[in-house]
Amino acid sequence: MTKLAIRKVLIVGGGIGGLTAAIALRRKGIEADVIERDPNWSVYGVGIIQPSNVLRALHEIGLGDACIQNGRGFQGWRFCDAQGNLLGEAGSHNVLGPDYPPVNGIRRPALHKILTETTLGQGTLVRLGVTLSSWVEDLEGVDAIFSDGTEGRYDLIIGADGAYSKLRQQIFGDMSKPSFTGQGVWRHNFERPRDLDWGMLFFGGKSKAGLVPISETLMYLFVATPEPGNPKHPTDQLHTLLKERLAEYGGIVKQLSEQIVDANDVVYRPMEVVMLPEPWHKGRVVLIGDAAHSSTPHLAEGAGMAIEDSVLLAEVLATNGQNVELALTMFEQRRAPRAKLVYDVSVRLGEWEMAQWNGQPHGDVGALMNSTYTTLMQPI
Ligand SMILES: Cc1cc2nc3c(=O)[nH]c(=O)nc-3n(C[C@H](O)[C@H](O)[C@H](O)COP(=O)(O)OP(=O)(O)OC[C@H]3O[C@@H](n4cnc5c(N)ncnc54)[C@H](O)[C@@H]3O)c2cc1C
Known part of the structure; x- marks a missing residue:
């Protein structure tokens, strides 16, 4: 070997x-x-959507079956008006074949359990409550100095520290702070009715709501809303604010809204985005996931792009690691177009939604989503 x-x-x-x-x-x-x-x-308690290209990437690192077993697969999306009247449906792309669902919904804590148990089971050292203070690079590797005063020697540092990446700031300065797109997302878990076995989208006049199966017994409700000025909503009022935003809906969404009573059960996130231009690395430090590219959730591909980054980076390092600069450049050349596609399309879909809510013309959402997913189903 x-x-x-x-x-x-x-x-x-x-x-x-x-x-x-x-x-x-x-x-x-x-x-x-x-x-x-x-x-x-810790992770927060709502769910995450895994389209077929993401299940494929998870499958490649041995996690696909665990995600499906611990989540809830579904065929695609049904579209309704705000009162819950069915307008149509679209099956989702499936690259894994008939034994796998086209889409999987999974609770974030369930995914976290799969990832943490696998990581620890492989013997990886995980140190909690620790950050990277600084590092010194030489021709052979990197000396890392940690916040608890300890040190370590490595061949490479991977920055997977999220949209507000401190590593990105340390390497590239403030050139790419996350920016707010004008929308926010509100989420809340509910018991899943037995017959709700597709993803559901409800088009309101001023927002878009949805229901996502995430286990045999659970689903989550989300609503994407305009949030001018990126307000800092008081955390003890989130339930009241969510109910206000659902007031225009009838049918199942209205019934669910009536069950919202506790601010602690509501998760609110403003939509914030980052797209770092290439390179995503400097010397022996490389950024992946949201640290390099953080999109809005319109395509449900943010975590998927982080997972695809991981699969490809491991492959490139194993095969071309003797030349770190070349390996990281190859990694970025293959990853950046996909991450940028997800970023651009997600941002555009958000802009079109806001145009629609303001009564202005917008593009063909279905055609754009279909062509984007067709591209994403191509190999990484
Ligand atoms: C409303 C919403 C809905 C979404 N829905 C979906 C979806 O359905 N499907 C999907 O694929 N994606 C979805 N996403 C996107 C997805 O959540 C992110 O893309 C994904 O979490 C990115 O993973 P990451 O590991 O790169 O970053 P993060 O999840 O942000 O993880 C970064 C980790 O680094 C840690 N950290 C931060 N700074 C430091 C430091 N200095 N030192 C050490 N550790 C540090 C953090 O504590 C955290 O654990 C959604 C996002 C939002 C906002």
């Missing part, structure tokens, strides 16, 4: 991107240490 040039990597950030990177690297025989600043390694 050829000796690997990249043998030990430090991953900064223990989210979806960082953990899938650790798992993918280990499968290629590359050791990884993970540092995560959150001492509790």
Whole structure:
């Protein structure tokens, strides 16, 4: 067996991107240490959508079946007016074949459990409540200095520290701060009615709501809304504010809205985006996932892009790691067009929604989504 040039990597950030990177690297025989600043390694409780290209990437690192078993597969999306009258449906693309669902919904804590157990099971060292203070690079590798005063020697550092990446700021300065798109997303889990086995979208006059199956018993409700000025909503009022935003809906959404009573059950996030121009690396430090490219959730591909980054980066490092600059450039050349496509289309879909809510003309959403997913179903 050829000796690997990249043998030990430090991953900064223990989210979806960082953990899938650790798992993918280990499968290629590359050791990884993970540092995560959150001492509790916590995730919030709503769900995440995994289209077929994302299930394919998870499958490649041995996690596809676990995600499907712990989530709820579904065929595609049904479209309704605000009162819940069915307007049409569209099956989603499926690249894995008839044994797999085209889309999987999964609770974020369930995905986190799969990722953390696999990471730890592979023997990866995960240090919680620790960040990277600084690093010193030489021709052979990198010396990392941690916030707890300890040090470590690595061949490469992977920054998977999210949209507000400190590593990105340290390497590239403030050139790419996240920017607010004008929309926010409100989410709340509910018991899933047995017959709700597709994703559902409801088109309101001033917002878009949806229902996503995420387990045998659960689904989540989301509503995307205009949030002019990016207000900091009081956390103890989130339930009242969500109910106000659902007031225009009838049918099942209205029934669910009546069950919203606790601000702690509501998750609100403003839509904020980042697209770092290439290169995503400097020397022996490379950024992946939201740290390099963070999009709005219109295509439900943000975490998917982080997972695809991880799969490809591990492959490139295992095969071309003897020349770090070349390997990282190859990685970026293959990843940037896909990440940029997701970013551009997601932002455009948000703009079209806001135009529609303002009574202005907009493009053909279905055609744009279909052509984008067709591209994303091509191999990474
Ligand atoms: C409303 C909403 C809905 C979404 N829905 C979907 C969906 O359905 N499907 C989908 O694919 N994507 C979805 N996304 C996008 C998805 O959540 C992100 O793309 C994904 O979480 C990115 O993963 P990441 O690991 O790159 O970053 P993050 O999830 O942000 O993880 C970064 C990790 O790094 C840690 N960290 C940060 N700074 C440091 C530091 N200095 N040192 C050490 N650790 C650090 C953080 O604590 C965190 O654990 C959605 C996003 C939003 C906002």
